[in-house]
Amino acid sequence: GAVVSQHPSWVICKSGTSVKIECRSLDFQATTMFWYRQFPKQSLMLMATSNEGSKATYEQGVEKDKFLINHASLTLSTLTVTSAHPEDSSFYICSAKTGEGNYGYTFGSGTRLTVV
Amino acid sequence: GQSLEQPSEVTAVEGAIVQINCTYQTSGFYGLSWYQQHDGGAPTFLSYNALDGLEETGRFSSFLSRSDSYGYLLLQELQMKDSASYFCADTGGFKTIFGAGTRLFVKA
Numbered sequence: 001g002a003v004v005s006q007h008p009s010w011v012i013c014k015s016g017t018s019v020k021i022e023c024r025s026l027d028f029q030a031t032t033m034f035w036y037r038q039f040p041k042q043s044l045m046l047m048a049t050s051n052e053g054s055k056a057t058y059e060q061g062v063e064k065d066k067f068l069i070n071h072a073s074l075t076l077s078t079l080t081v082t083s084a085h086p087e088d089s090s091f092y093i094c095s096a097k098t099g100e101g102n103y104g105y106t107f108g109s110g111t112r113l114t115v116v
Numbered sequence: 117g118q119s120l121e122q123p124s125e126v127t128a129v130e131g132a133i134v135q136i137n138c139t140y141q142t143s144g145f146y147g148l149s150w151y152q153q154h155d156g157g158a159p160t161f162l163s164y165n166a167l168d169g170l171e172e173t174g175r176f177s178s179f180l181s182r183s184d185s186y187g188y189l190l191l192q193e194l195q196m197k198d199s200a201s202y203f204c205a206d207t208g209g210f211k212t213i214f215g216a217g218t219r220l221f222v223k224a
Contacts, residue, residue, distance in 0.1 A: 029208070042217070
């Protein structure tokens with residue numbers, strides 16, 4: 001089946017530095033990629049929708065200058081957390097639509113970000 | 117806006133049947149999906165209901181009633197490995213909005 005490869009699976013960084021998370025669609029083209037953030041024992045909150053070759057669409061309350069999204073090709077979308085702070089520590093997950101209809105979404109394996 | 121309500125926790129014993137309910141208030145509702153997520157892992161797709169009625173996939177079944185804005189996930193013959201969080205989701209046509217999730221604890 002369709003696979004979305006997400007890297008890194010975990011990362012620890014210092015406050016003030018930037019971290020890039022990559023999501024690649026394997027064996028299919030992902031015109032659209034969704035980025036979620038999940039705090040412990042909470043639901044997945046949609047941060048932004050990235051579209052290949054165009055600007056990402058951010059959800060209300062998400063700082064576009066802090067969470068930079070690039071979707072330069074049909075198989076790669078990246079999320080860069082800039083000037084990270086401890087409150088940015090979270091689980092970040094990407095997903096792409098892979099099936100027919102409105103339910104065929106595949107998720108990446110997630111990235112656990114810890115900012116110290 | 118869109119919101120999906122589900123119980124925060126459910127506990128059941130191995131071999132039992134458990135039902136996780138989900139009520140939704142959304143505009144432009146397309147269908148109800150269910151995802152399973154183990155701690156530290158990514159969500160995995162379980163089922164989808166576009167039409168009213170029951171969909172069965174092995175030990176898992178999902179139900180939808182559009183007139184009641186309600187659905188549920190039914191897990192039969194519970195196993196320890198079913199201990200996880202379960203999310204209902206509204207696909208909303210273009211993007212998926214998740215409920216808060218239900219943590220299922222399966223006890224021996």
